[in-house]
Amino acid sequence: MIGWFLKGLRGRRLTTRYPRSPEAPPVAHRGRALLDPVRCSPQDGAPCVSVCLPRALRLDAEGEIELDAGRCVACGLCVAACREGALAMDRGAETAVGDRAVLLVGTEAQR
Amino acid sequence: MTALPRSFRRSIHIRHIDAGSDGAIEQEIAALLSPYYDMQRLGFFFTASPRHADVLLATGVVTRPMVEPLQLTYEAMPEPRIVVAAGTDACSGGIWSGDEVLGGVDRVLPVDVYIPGDPPPPIALLHGLLLAAGRIEPAAPPRMRDEAR
Numbered sequence: 578m579i580g581w582f583l584k585g586l587r588g589r590r591l592t593t594r595y596p597r598s599p600e601a602p603p604v605a606h607r608g609r610a611l612l613d614p615v616r617c618s619p620q621d622g623a624p625c626v627s628v629c630l631p632r633a634l635r636l637d638a639e640g641e642i643e644l645d646a647g648r649c650v651a652c653g654l655c656v657a658a659c660r661e662g663a664l665a666m667d668r669g670a671e672t673a674v675g676d677r678a679v680l681l682v683g684t685e686a687q688r
Numbered sequence: 689m690t691a692l693p694r695s696f697r698r699s700i701h702i703r704h705i706d707a708g709s710d711g712a713i714e715q716e717i718a719a720l721l722s723p724y725y726d727m728q729r730l731g732f733f734f735t736a737s738p739r740h741a742d743v744l745l746a747t748g749v750v751t752r753p754m755v756e757p758l759q760l761t762y763e764a765m766p767e768p769r770i771v772v773a774a775g776t777d778a779c780s781g782g783i784w785s786g787d788e789v790l791g792g793v794d795r796v797l798p799v800d801v802y803i804p805g806d807p808p809p810p811i812a813l814l815h816g817l818l819l820a821a822g823r824i825e826p827a828a829p830p831r832m833r834d835e836a837r
Contacts, residue, residue, distance in 0.1 A: 592726045593811075596818060600811050609804060611830055631776070631783040647779035650806040667830045673803045673816030675691075677794065679829050680779070680804060 602670040607651040609667055610634075612644040614683040616663035625655035625664060646672075647680040690800050691822030692742055692770055698731030700821050703741035703765070707758055708789065709748030712807040713775040717745070719810045732817055738764040743820055746797070749777040750790040758796050770820045773799045774813060776806040 593600050602608065610633070619626075619642050625634050626642065633648035634655055642663075656664045674680060692700065704717060720727040721734075735741050738761045746758065762771070773793040776782040779802045781791025793799050803816035818824045 591723055592729065593724055595725075595811055595814060596730075596824060602811060603809050606809050609830075613831075631780075645780065647802060647804050648776060648782055649804065650776055650782055669830055670809050670811040671815045671827045672805055672808065672812050673801055673819050673826075674829075675801055675819060675826055677779075677799075677802055679826075680802065682829075 600670070602668055606668060606670060607653060607666060608669060609646050609649045609651050609672060610644060610653075610655055611665045611667045612642065612682045613663045613665075614641070616661050617642050617683070618661055618663075621660075624658040624660070628654040628658045630654075642683060644682040645680060646682060647677060690768075690770065691820060692768060694822065696742060696821065697823070699733070700731055700743060700817070701733050701735040701741050702743045702745050702817070703735055703738045703761060704745040704747070705754075705758060705761055707746055707748040707754035707778070707793065708751035709775065709777060713747045713777075716807045716810050716813060717747075717774075720813060725810045725814065727814070727817075730814070730818070732821075738762075739766065741765050742769060743817065744769065744771045744797070745774055745817075746771060746793045746799075747774045747778050749781050749784045750793055750796055752788055752790070755790065755796055758793070762797050770800045771797045772801045772803065772816055772820050774803045774816065775808060776804055778802075779804050782806060 631648045631650050633645045635643055637643050773779050778793045801816045801820045803812055805812050
């Protein structure tokens with residue numbers, strides 16, 4: 578009993594201090610896809626659109642790629658498919674938003 | 689986006705509803721109660737009754753049989769009430785489509801906070817709940833860093 582008490586006193590605090598101090602995402606966390614609309618130039622068939630299972634990446638009416646991060650399941654296939662390097666994975670965990678439009682990247686509203 | 693008034697600060701009760709989830713996010717929600725994340729230290733508690741709830745934590749793609757339970761739960765909650773859509777399925781439908789799913793909680797209820805991620809880690813859920821409680825400001829949307837180019 579007294580041994581467990583002393584062990585508890587010696588050990589450090591287990592509980593995370595989030596949100597007072599930042600917290601690293603879990604090791605296996607893949608996050609979400611990021612799109613750089615400036616770098617993106619979908620002339621040759623847009624391979625990222627064809628590999629995107631939830632159709633988070635789409636071609637709009639003007640032939641530009643748009644990303645709906647609210648549909649992204651973070652499989653990472655688009656990052657491997659993109660030849661221009663316009664897609665990357667963001668491993669940050671603080672992803673909650675109060676507005677659905679914030680999750681739409683490269684759409685008319687954000688240009 | 690609306691948030692709960694400041695007077696709720698350390699006593700926010702959450703009703704969780706699974707409206708056709710794949711179960712992954714339920715594991716992340718269960719982790720919120722573990723000693724590591726310890727949701728109660730921030731003043732968040734799960735409640736079984738919507739009449740005691742301030743936040744409706746809805747997960748899943750919203751299947752047709754779950755539309756009415758979602759609406760009844762929302763109507764039973766006292767005002768002010770906040771709806772949090774947790775997970776990619778609840779935000780938009782994700783990989784699911786067809787006649788039997790509605791594709792997102794916002795097809796049924798007014799959603800105040802979206803937590804994307806399939807599944808979102810417990811930190812993302814805490815971030816969304818703090819956002820719903822009005823205790824943090826929304827983070828700037830992530831941009832591609834220059835060194836990644």
